[in-house]
Amino acid sequence: MITPEIKDRILAYLCDTFEFEGVCVLQNEDIFNRVPISLNELEAFFGQLVRMRLAGRETEVITESKSYIYLYLEAQDFLRIGGFIAKEATLKQSIEKLHLEMQKLRQDPSDPLTSIANVTSILANILTFFGGK
DSSP, X not given: XXXXXXXXXXXXXXXXXXXXXXXXXXEHHHHHTTSOOOHHHHHHHHHHHHHTTSBOTTOEEOSSSEEEEOBOTHHHHHHHTTHHHHHHHHHHHHHHHHHHHXXXXXXXXXXXXXXXXXXXXXXXXXXXXXTOO
């Protein structure tokens, strides 16, 4: 399983090793020697970086031994603010807030509109985590 910690380690390696805004060649073995990840997981991770707009669409596994990397500077900024670990922590906090707000609504239904507004706001934050709008 590719954890947030593994994703941050890979992204940190890429940001430290390769130039930004240009196609670079990665020897996949360099990643495999650093983290426990399969070729399929590496390919999926690259797809996620592209969808997150941290890497260009040129970022892809080419062969079992080689990948192309096209990093945007935003990848470094993402790491600086906590990376995937922080993103997961934020999701967990939002889910905890949602749980508390739902308990509050059950215990004191006297102001349901405020509680529903709070729940809606928290749900919107959670959906953003999963790429929703």
